[in-house]
Amino acid sequence: MTKAILALLPAIALASCAVIPKVERTDGFASIGETTLVGSAKIRPDSLIEDSRCPMNARCVWAGRVIIEATVMRGGGFETRRFTLGEAVDGLMLDTVEPGRMTDTQLKPSDYRSHFSVAP
Template structure:
């Protein structure tokens, strides 16, 4: 008799557990790399900042072993995120911004005058130079 009462008492709990709502899986962006290189669309951590290179606005660098009047430059559009806020900025290779944030390396180097480097091949490194 006790077994029947116990079984009857457990039935509502079993019925309710079958109705559990499972939330859909949320697709999360991969965590930002720390102190490494990022490609277009990838994020990288630089100190307390998260930076995502978004586009190459200019790559006019002189190819290696070529004679050029001007060395050229690379300008990268990037999103800088901190404390839940985002700002869109342009970074020129080797030129520190007023806050010390700098695009310090762009790979690959320009090796030929012919053909553009595919955007997916670029890798960017940023650093922060302390203010003096």
């Protein structure tokens, strides 16, 4: 019995070092730090650079914008890109950012969920 336990110790030690991969999304939606598949590219939003959108419960002269910095992985390489809501970047587009802003609510970067698509 002691030999059996000793034989299992290396396996147990290796199992404790295993890295559990993050689930990768395939629907174009991703929060900060998540990866999603869009066409042949993988996109991982890394940080919220700007959210100057007009709050939904306010009147504004300017609609504002959202800028998200993301890592784009394709063809074995990766690069950092800044995506502005509604504008194409290298054939990809940030087309939705949720939730909408409200005047009485302060959003944290972790609250944001973005959707990316292949640009038309």
